[in-house]
Structure formats: structure tokens, C-alpha cells
Amino acid sequence: MTQYLFVLGRNAELSRAELSNVCEEVLFDPKLHLLLGEHLKWENLRDIPKPKEQLFLDRLGGTIRMGEVVGEFLGKEKLLEAVCTRAMQSQEDKPKLAVSAWGVGKGFLSDFLKQVQAQFAAAKRDVRFENVGGKNMTSGSIFERKLLKRGQEFVIWQRENSFLLAETKANQNLRNYVLRDRAKPFRDPKMGMLPPKLAQILINLADPKPGESVIDPFCGSGTVCSEAAIAGFPSIGSDLNPDFLRGAKQNFQFLAEKFRFETESGKFFVRDATEFPWKGVEGVIATEGWLGENFEGMPTPAQITGNEKATLLLWSKFFENLRGANIRRIALCLPRWERPEGAKSVAKKIVAKAENSGYTPLALFQGQHTFVYARDEQFVTREICVLEKRAL
Ligand SMILES: C[S@@+](CC[C@H](N)C(=O)[O-])C[C@H]1O[C@@H](n2cnc3c(N)ncnc32)[C@H](O)[C@@H]1O
Numbered sequence: 001m002t003q004y005l006f007v008l009g010r011n012a013e014l015s016r017a018e019l020s021n022v023c024e025e026v027l028f029d030p031k032l033h034l035l036l037g038e039h040l041k042w043e044n045l046r047d048i049p050k051p052k053e054q055l056f057l058d059r060l061g062g063t064i065r066m067g068e069v070v071g072e073f074l075g076k077e078k079l080l081e082a083v084c085t086r087a088m089q090s091q092e093d094k095p096k097l098a099v100s101a102w103g104v105g106k107g108f109l110s111d112f113l114k115q116v117q118a119q120f121a122a123a124k125r126d127v128r129f130e131n132v133g134g135k136n137m138t139s140g141s142i143f144e145r146k147l148l149k150r151g152q153e154f155v156i157w158q159r160e161n162s163f164l165l166a167e168t169k170a171n172q173n174l175r176n177y178v179l180r181d182r183a184k185p186f187r188d189p190k191m192g193m194l195p196p197k198l199a200q201i202l203i204n205l206a207d208p209k210p211g212e213s214v215i216d217p218f219c220g221s222g223t224v225c226s227e228a229a230i231a232g233f234p235s236i237g238s239d240l241n242p243d244f245l246r247g248a249k250q251n252f253q254f255l256a257e258k259f260r261f262e263t264e265s266g267k268f269f270v271r272d273a274t275e276f277p278w279k280g281v282e283g284v285i286a287t288e289g290w291l292g293e294n295f296e297g298m299p300t301p302a303q304i305t306g307n308e309k310a311t312l313l314l315w316s317k318f319f320e321n322l323r324g325a326n327i328r329r330i331a332l333c334l335p336r337w338e339r340p341e342g343a344k345s346v347a348k349k350i351v352a353k354a355e356n357s358g359y360t361p362l363a364l365f366q367g368q369h370t371f372v373y374a375r376d377e378q379f380v381t382r383e384i385c386v387l388e389k390r391a392l
Contacts, residue, residue: 001038003069004053005155005166007139008033008062009197014371014384015062017364018204022059027159032102034157036069036164045210045232046261053169058176059231061200064139067155067166079163080112083154084119086167087127096151098130098137103158110134112156142171176259180226185254186247191220192380194288194333198373199227205331205364205386206284208233213283215327217273217318222248224286225268229261236281238271245270274317278325288333288382290314295379304337304344311335315350319357330359330387335380336372345370347383359387 003026008015012033019025023037042052043059050058057066070086073079087097099116101109113134120127130147131137137153147153153168180196187193194202202224208214214228219237221244228235229252239245249268256263271277273289292307293299299307311334337344347370351361361369364386374381 003036003038004040004169005067005069005157005164006035006037006063007065007067007155008035009064011062011371011373013365014201014373015060017371018060018062018201020365021204021207022056029103029157032157034102036157043210043232051169057170058173059200060204061197063172065142065168065171067153067168070154070165070167073163073165074161076112076163079156079165080115080119082165084116086154087116087152088120088123088125090152092150094126094128096128096130096145096147098142098147098151098153099156100131100136100153101156101158102136104156107134108158109136139172140174142168143174147171179258180223180230180255184221184251186221186250188221188244188247190294191244192288192291192294193221194223196223196227198288198333198382199223199286200231202286202288202331202333202384203228203231203233205384206286206329208284212328213281215281215283215285216287217271217276217285218287218289219248219268220244220288222251222266222268224288225266226252226255228286229265230255230259232261233265234283235266236283237266237268238273238276240270240272242270274314274321276318276321278322278327282326282328284328285330285332287331289318289335291335291380291382292337298339298379299337301339304339307335307337308344308346311346312349312353315346316353319350319353319359323357328389330354332385332387333373334383334385336383338374338379338381343372343381345383347385351385351387354387358390360390362386362388 012030022041024039025037027036044055155166157164203214213234213236215236216224217238219239222237225235225237237248245268252266292311334347364371370383370385372383
């Protein structure tokens with residue numbers, strides 16, 4: 001059984017929840033941001049000619065690189081032998097080589113790299129070490145230096161006396177994320193645009209089956225629809241604002257050319273989400289709903305109360321209208337207002353409205369139903385929850 005080691009992004013718990021839909025977890029370390037998984041759900045919905053590991057990683061918003069496990073070794077000598085044997089099999093004249101290590105003591109990596117170097121010298125083999133100083137490689141430097149094309153990276157995870165060794169097979173494609181974010185023709189930072197990686201996480205949490213539509217009734221600039229199309233799902237996006245809708249179509253068209261998906265796979269229309277015509281629509285919802293006012297400074301308690309009321313009213317109407325619809329799962333991003341005395345969350349009340357309409361909240365991890373996704377100095381942060389339609 002092949003196992004894979006996943007290096008997770010900043011929000012390790014959320015990345016873990018995302019991965020739980022596409023593989024079985026064997027080990028997880030929330031501090032090191034590492035997860036060991038097996039039984040991966042391989043999918044290539046658009047028949048893209050790429051290695052399966054890269055396709056797997058490209059679908060994930062919360063994982064930055066993944067490696068195939070070579071083995072688990074007791075003691076440093078065996079580990080050194082395993083790395084050198086594999087590295088020396090390279091067909092390149094002067095292969096690039098890097099080793100990153102987690103859970104190890106101070107100085108471990110620089111010593112280890114010196115030992116690898118000595119073995120290469122003894123075998124009179126040329127090699128170019130990418131991280132001689134003993135610092136872990138970042139995904140950015142692996143990408144910039146094309147390390148996976150012209151060489152190898154090994155990843156070590158020490159747990160007590162044993163060393164898990166993996167060879168990196170896929171790394172985040174930074175250029176693609178720039179295209180999906182800063183390079184898009186329509187952007188309106190005031191509307192609180194969803195980062196593409198978070199849109200990917202929402203889609204994976206909504207867990208569409210092949211051919212199922214991903215629906216975003218608050219689509220704004222269309223990030224969820226574009227990400228659904230890149231992953232190979234049909235999508236439906238609607239929004240109250242016709243200008244945003246035009247922008248969403250423009251972005252979708254731009255990304256369809258860059259990522260070669262069919263523009264027909266996305267349908268867009270202007271509509272109040274509380275009046276969405278659900279009849280005949282099937283699929284899952286992945287959405288970042290209205291986040292309330294865009295505050296330039298810390299909102300006052302009165303402003304928060306006003307926004308909370310408006311948000312609750314919107315979602316009550318939304319879930320009222322959703323009754324009887326054929327929507328299997330919903331991944332929602334809700335606003336949360338930050339204050340020094342504590343944050344104000346509306347998730348519980350909104351989840352209660354969803355429950356009245358036949359949806360049950362799913363535990364994201366360790367029995368927790370919501371997850372806070374925040375960046376520094378944000379006054380309105382996001383809270384994520386996933387709901388599933390109760391069987392009748
Ligand atoms: C936070 S933005 C969503 C941004 C979007 N995820 C993106 O990537 O650009 C919320 C969106 O909800 C829309 N909106 C607010 N109230 C709405 C309603 N009642 N029905 C439909 N859309 C609404 C706004 O026009 C805005 O585009």
C-alpha cells in the first residue's frame with residue numbers, strides 16, 4: 001500500500017478536513033503541518049496529461065506539496081543509505097538534490113546533508129545540492145528552481161527514533177495561482193474576493209461527484225465557478241450585482257483560455273440568492289456568502305449588531321427558499337466580526353436555520369463544526385462550515 005506524505009499550508013486543520021474527502025488519514029501532526037495518508041481518490045476529470053500526483057495536488061487548496069513514502073527507517077545510517085541509493089539512481093549528469101526534514105533536532109539536516117555529500121564524493125558522482133546550509137526547501141524555491149524536473153527532493157519526518165522518508169512527487173504551481181488571482185481581468189478588493197485556494201477548499205469540502213454541478217449563489221467575481229471548472233466540474237454562479245456578474249464571466253473566459261476548459265461549463269445569471277430557482281437544479285453549493293459591510297477599521301458593537309441581523313435575515317430567507325431543493329452538500333463561508341473583547345459569530349444561528357430546512361452540520365475535525373479562517377489585521381474574518389442534506 002503506497003502512502004503519501006502531505007505538507008500542509010498555514011491552516012493545517014482546514015487542510016486536514018479538505019484531505020479527509022480524498023484520502024484516508026494515517027498520521028497527522030498539527031504543529032509540523034504534516035499528514036500521512038493512503039487510499040488516495042485519484043481523479044482526472046479533464047484527462048490532463050500530467051503525473052497523477054501533480055493532478056491530485058492541483059485539486060487541493062490546503063496542501064503545498066506531496067511525496068511518495070519510500071519507507072520508515074530506524075536510525076540515521078539506514079536513512080542515509082536509502083537517500084543515497086535513490087539519489088544515485090538519477091540519470092542526470094549533475095542532478096539537483098535537496099533534503100528537507102521535520103521533527104528533527106537542531107543541526108540534524110546540515111550534518112545529514114554533509115554525509116550525503118561525502119557519499120557522492122566517495123562514489124565520484126557529481127551532484128548539485130540545493131540546500132547545503134541545512135534549511136528546509138520552500139515550495140516557492142522548489143518551483144522557481146524546477147527541482148522536480150531536473151532533480152529530486154527527499155522529505156524526512158522524524159518521529160521518536162524512526163525516520164519516515166518520502167520523495168517529493170508534486171509541488172504547488174505558483175504561476176498558476178498568480179493567474180487565478182492577481183492576473184484576473186476583473187478584481188474588486190472591496191467585495192472581499194475569495195482566495196482561489198480557499199475556493200478550492202470549499203469545493204473539496206462540498207465534495208462534488210464527477211459530473212455534479214458546483215453552485216455559488218453569491219458568486220461575485222466568480223472564483224468558485226472558475227475553480228470548479230479548472231477541477232473539471234460544471235458550475236452555476238449567480239449574484240445580485242450585474243457588474244460583478246459581468247466581471248465573473250470575464251474572469252471565467254480568461255481562465256478558460258489559460259486552463260483550457262470549456263466556457264460552456266459555467267452558467268451565470270443575475271439573481272437574488274434568496275430567490276434562486278432551485279427547481280430542476282442538482283449538485284452541491286460552495287459559496288462565500290455576503291460578508292456584510294466592508295469595514296476599513298474596527299466595527300463598533302452597534303455596527304456588528306446591524307450586520308449580524310442583516311446576515312441572519314439573508315440566510316434565513318436563503319434556507320427557507322432551499323427547502324425541497326436537490327442539493328446534497330453545502331460548504332459555506334460566513335462572516336465573523338473581530339473585537340478586542342471577543343469575536344461575534346453568526347455561524348451557530350445560521351446553521352440552526354439550515355437544520356430547519358433539512359441540513360445537518362458535518363464535523364470538520366475532532367467534533368468541531370466550524371473553522372475560523374483569518375488573516376492578520378482583518379476586521380471581518382471568515383468561518384467555514386459544511387452541511388449535508390438529511391436523508392428523508
Ligand atoms: C463576499 S462577496 C463574494 C465574493 C466571491 N466569492 C468572489 O470570489 O468574488 C459576496 C457577494 O454576495 C453578493 N450578494 C449580496 N447579497 C446578495 C443576495 N441577496 N443575492 C445574491 N447575491 C448577493 C454580493 O453582490 C457579492 O458579490
